Amino acid sequence: MIALEGPSAMSVRRLAREVGASTSAVYTHFGGMPELRRAIRREGFARLADHLDGVESTDDPAADLTTLGVAYCTNALANPHLYRVMFMEAPIDPTDAQTGWETFERLIGAVQRCIDAGRFPRCPDSLHGAAQMWTMTHGVISVVLTGMIDIAQAQRLLVDMSTSLFIGLGDTRDRAELSISRGQPS
Numbered sequence: 001m002i003a004l005e006g007p008s009a010m011s012v013r014r015l016a017r018e019v020g021a022s023t024s025a026v027y028t029h030f031g032g033m034p035e036l037r038r039a040i041r042r043e044g045f046a047r048l049a050d051h052l053d054g055v056e057s058t059d060d061p062a063a064d065l066t067t068l069g070v071a072y073c074t075n076a077l078a079n080p081h082l083y084r085v086m087f088m089e090a091p092i093d094p095t096d097a098q099t100g101w102e103t104f105e106r107l108i109g110a111v112q113r114c115i116d117a118g119r120f121p122r123c124p125d126s127l128h129g130a131a132q133m134w135t136m137t138h139g140v141i142s143v144v145l146t147g148m149i150d151i152a153q154a155q156r157l158l159v160d161m162s163t164s165l166f167i168g169l170g171d172t173r174d175r176a177e178l179s180i181s182r183g184q185p186s
Helices: 012-019 023-030 033-053 061-078 080-087 094-116 126-145 151-168 173-183
Strands: none
Touching (some): 012 023, 012 033, 033 061, 061 080, 126 151
16 A cells, blocks of 8 residues: 555555454554554665665775665665655654664665775764765655656766765765766666
């Protein structure tokens, strides 16, 4: 239902009807709508983790960071309604934040590799750099999902903003541009 119609299509009554169960079955398994939405967010983060886990490490950590960004975008665009449930539907409580944190740690690790390789000497720490990368990418995806820009515009924006971010963190323009091009899908 969420994949086809969006988060607003979900109700306990409709879910029960669609799966051929009673509403009490939904409450028995999930306790209520908030817990059901939490389970949906967990599934969303599991799918995101699968996309991120598909990124192999190379000898170019900045290209790998770019590829992680591409994997994040691919997942968001393949599952736009699920992405909205994960990040845009309601404030995330500490339990949901922990689930999301586990996927965010992959990004922190990728930024740390860039710092360790001397690519981001002005980055205060890997958490700071990862937060910049994530909020940049999340912002562009959010604008795509609202229909304000298309995917081609988003890709150009992300390349330009990634280049600026990498340079701001201390990379050279030439190295940043080369790594970003290596990290893009062929």
